[in-house]
Amino acid sequence: MKNWLPQYLPYIRRRPLSSRTLALSPPTVLALGFAGLIVLGALLLLLPAATTAPLNLLQALFTATSAVTVTGLVVVDTGTHFTLFGQLVIAALIQAGGLGFMTFAVVAVISLGAKIGLTQQKIAQEAMSQTSLAQVGQIAKAVLLYSVVIELAGILLLTLTWYRELGLATASWHAVFYTISAFNNAGFALSSDSLMPYAGNIAVTMIISSLFIIGGIGFTVLIDLKKQQRWRLLSVNTRIVLLSTLILNVIAFLLLWILEANNPATLANLSVKDQALAAWFQAVTPRTAGFNTLDYSQMTDASNVLTLLLMFIGGGSLSTASGIKLGTFVILIMATYAFLRRRDDVTLLRRTIPNAQVLKALALTFVSMALVFLAIFVLTALEKAPFLDIAFEAVSALSTVGLSRGLTGNLSVPGQCVIIFLMIAGRLGPLTLAYFLATPKQRKTRYADTKIQVG
Amino acid sequence: MKNWLPQYLPYIRRRPLSSRTLALSPPTVLALGFAGLIVLGALLLLLPAATTAPLNLLQALFTATSAVTVTGLVVVDTGTHFTLFGQLVIAALIQAGGLGFMTFAVVAVISLGAKIGLTQQKIAQEAMSQTSLAQVGQIAKAVLLYSVVIELAGILLLTLTWYRELGLATASWHAVFYTISAFNNAGFALSSDSLMPYAGNIAVTMIISSLFIIGGIGFTVLIDLKKQQRWRLLSVNTRIVLLSTLILNVIAFLLLWILEANNPATLANLSVKDQALAAWFQAVTPRTAGFNTLDYSQMTDASNVLTLLLMFIGGGSLSTASGIKLGTFVILIMATYAFLRRRDDVTLLRRTIPNAQVLKALALTFVSMALVFLAIFVLTALEKAPFLDIAFEAVSALSTVGLSRGLTGNLSVPGQCVIIFLMIAGRLGPLTLAYFLATPKQRKTRYADTKIQVG
Numbered sequence A, B: 001m002k003n004w005l006p007q008y009l010p011y012i013r014r015r016p017l018s019s020r021t022l023a024l025s026p027p028t029v030l031a032l033g034f035a036g037l038i039v040l041g042a043l044l045l046l047l048p049a050a051t052t053a054p055l056n057l058l059q060a061l062f063t064a065t066s067a068v069t070v071t072g073l074v075v076v077d078t079g080t081h082f083t084l085f086g087q088l089v090i091a092a093l094i095q096a097g098g099l100g101f102m103t104f105a106v107v108a109v110i111s112l113g114a115k116i117g118l119t120q121q122k123i124a125q126e127a128m129s130q131t132s133l134a135q136v137g138q139i140a141k142a143v144l145l146y147s148v149v150i151e152l153a154g155i156l157l158l159t160l161t162w163y164r165e166l167g168l169a170t171a172s173w174h175a176v177f178y179t180i181s182a183f184n185n186a187g188f189a190l191s192s193d194s195l196m197p198y199a200g201n202i203a204v205t206m207i208i209s210s211l212f213i214i215g216g217i218g219f220t221v222l223i224d225l226k227k228q229q230r231w232r233l234l235s236v237n238t239r240i241v242l243l244s245t246l247i248l249n250v251i252a253f254l255l256l257w258i259l260e261a262n263n264p265a266t267l268a269n270l271s272v273k274d275q276a277l278a279a280w281f282q283a284v285t286p287r288t289a290g291f292n293t294l295d296y297s298q299m300t301d302a303s304n305v306l307t308l309l310l311m312f313i314g315g316g317s318l319s320t321a322s323g324i325k326l327g328t329f330v331i332l333i334m335a336t337y338a339f340l341r342r343r344d345d346v347t348l349l350r351r352t353i354p355n356a357q358v359l360k361a362l363a364l365t366f367v368s369m370a371l372v373f374l375a376i377f378v379l380t381a382l383e384k385a386p387f388l389d390i391a392f393e394a395v396s397a398l399s400t401v402g403l404s405r406g407l408t409g410n411l412s413v414p415g416q417c418v419i420i421f422l423m424i425a426g427r428l429g430p431l432t433l434a435y436f437l438a439t440p441k442q443r444k445t446r447y448a449d450t451k452i453q454v455g
Ligand SMILES: [K+]
Pocket: A070, A071, A072, A185, A186, A187, A288, A289, A290, A400, A401, A402
C-alpha cells in the first residue's frame, strides 16, 4: 500500500507501515469488491420476488452495475419493473457502491501512514497519524457517520415534503430511496421521467440538489469545512473545490437558462421562478448526479454540448461523484493559462502546482478522452442512433452520470455491454489510474533521451 | 529568437546568435504575414475579373483564409464561381500560405543558431551550423527547391493523366492547380464534388495522395530520407513519423473498407479494386489533405467518427499539414502506455522521451481539444444542423483539413466567422503554442507548492 495515492491529500508525510500490508494492490481489491457486489446484486434482482415482469441476465447485470457504480442509466423502469424488494436491493447496491467506494478511497489514502496535514495541519491529526487497523476502522467510521447524518437529514426533509402528497408510508420510502440515490450521486428514480413532475417544486429541487452536491464534493472537503471556521484557514484544495463548484454551477445555470429560455419544449412556457429552478437543477445534475427535471432530448443541442462538458468534469475527489474531477479540471485550466502566459510554473491561489501533478491531471484527462472516443466509435458502429445521443450516452456512462437522451432502453446487446464496461471503468478508472501514476515501477535499463517533433 | 522551438529538431546545440535578432517574436511575424496575405487575397478575389458571379466581403475573406491556411473549406464553388484569374489567385495564396509557412517554420528553427544534428549528426552540418542571413536564405532555398521539384513531378504526371480527357491546355492547368492544392495539403478542387469522379482512377488517386502525403510528412523528414541511405541511420523522429504514417494509414484503410463495405451509398456497389482505391483515399486524406472521392455525408457515422480522429491528429511537424501532429500523437500513445505499465519514463524505439516533451504534447492536445469543444458549443448555438455535421466541420477547420459533411455552404454569418477563426488558429496555433511552451518567462515570485486532488 506504499505510495498509495499521495496526491489525494495535501502534504502527506510518509511513515513506515506499522501493520501488515495487503498482498493485493488497492485497485485489485476495489475491482474484486465491485465485481462481487455486481454479481450478488444481479443474482438478487433475478429472484422472482424482485421483479414484476421478466428480467433477463443482461438487464440484471446492467441494473446492478448501474447501481453499484452509482450511474443511474436504466434499461428497465425502476419504479414499475421492480417490486419493493427489488427497489430495496437497488438502494442497498447504491449505498454499498457509493459509500463503500468513498470510504475505501479515503481509507486507502489514510492507510498510507500519512497525517492529513491540510495547509494548517490541524485536521484529524490524532485520528489519522497512524495506520493500525483500529485507526483505519476509525476513519471508515468517520466517513460513515458523516454520510448517515446527512442522509438522515435528507430523509427527514423529503418525508416532510412528500407526506401530504403520498401518505406517510410511501413518502418515507420515497424519501429513503431518493436520499440514498441523491447523496450517492446515483440518479436512480422511482418514476421513468426522473424528477420531471417536480421541475417547479422548490423543496424537492433544493433538497435533492443539496444532497448530491454535498455528496459530490468529497469527504476531505467536508471534514475540512467542519473543522475550520474561516475561509482563509481552509486548505487550498478545499477552497479550490468549493470555488470551482460555485463558479461552474453559476455559469452552467446562466448558460442553460439563456439557451433554453426560448425553447417551448423546456423553459419557454414556465414562470420565471420555475425557469430558475429548472435551469438550476439541470446545471448542477450533470456533475454527476443524473436526476433531471427537464427532458434532455428536448433541450437545445447547445445545452446538450454544455452538459457533455459538465458530465466529463464531474465532482470532487474522494466523493460519491465520478468524472475527471474538479481538481483535475482546475489544474488543466490553470496549466493552460500558465502556458499561454509563457510561465513555466502553474499557480493558483498563491500556490504552485508541481509539474508532476500537472502531468497526472493531463494524463488522466487524456486517458478519459481516449476511452470516450473509443466508446463513441464502437457505439456508432453498433447502434442506429443520432451521433449526439451516442456521445451523450457514452460520456454519461463513463462519468457515471446517468443522464440519457433516450438511447439506454434501445441499446443492442453489445451496446449494453459497452455501457456496462464504461460505467465500471468510469467509477474505478480514475482511482486506479491515479494509483498507477502514484506508484511508478522503475524500469531496469534507461534509454538515451530523444526528441520527437511536437506541434 | 532565442530558444525558438528547440523541440522541433532533435539534439539542438544552442549557439550565440551571430546576426541581429528580430524585434518581433516569430509568432507575431507569422500572424502578421498571414493577415497580410489573407487581406491581399480577399481584395484580389473581390476584383470583378476574379469572379463569374457576385462575391461578398465575407465570402472573399473566407475563401482567402481557407486558401492561405491551406484548409479547403469553401462557401462558393471554386471551379464555377471564380474565373481563371480568380483560381490563379487562390492557387497563389495556397502556395504562399502552405510553402511560406513551412519555410518560415524551418527557418525559424534553424535560425536558433542550431546545427541540425539528427541522430548521426551528419545532416546539413555545413549549411546549418551558423545563422547569418545568408545561411537562412540557403535553408529557405533548400525548402523551396525540394517543393518545386516535387510539384513539377506532380504537374507532369497529372498532365499526362488528364490530357486525353481534357486536352493539353485544361489538363495542364488542372495539373498545376491540383498539384499545388495537394502538395500544400489545401484540398481545393475545381469541381464541387472534389475528386469523386475519380474514385476508381488509380493514377489520380495515387498521384494526388502521394503529393499530399509527401507534403504532409515534413521537411526535416524529407531531408533526412534523402541524406541517409539506411533505415537505422534515420533519426528517431524520422522513423517515428514514417512508421506512424504507415500504421495509421493502413489501419484507417482497413477500418474504412470494413465500415463502408456494405454501404450502398459508398463502396457496396464498387468493384474490389475501386473499393480499395476509395478506402485508401479516404483513409489518407483526413490528415490533412481534404480532397475526397466519397461523400462523407453518405458514409457511416462510424467512418465519420474515425475521420474526426484522423483529422485531429494531422500530419508531420514542419510540413504543409496541420493538426496536433504525428509526433504529438505518438508521444500521447506512448505516455499512456507508460502510465498504464506504471513506468515513470516514456520510451519508444529504445529512446526516452523527456518528461518536458510529454508535458508539451499533452498541453498542445488539451488546448486543441478545448478549442474544438468551445467551437462546437458556439456552432451548435448558432447553426441549425446535426451535431455530427457541426463537430466534423469544427475539427476539419481547426486541423485545416477541408472535409465537410455539407455544412460549409449553409453556415450563418457568425458561423462563417467562427470557421475563419478556427482555420487561422489551426494553422498558426500549434507553432505559436510550441513557441510559448519553448520560451517560458520566469515569474518573479515563486509560491509554495500545493497539492490539488486529482482523479
Ligand atoms: K449518477
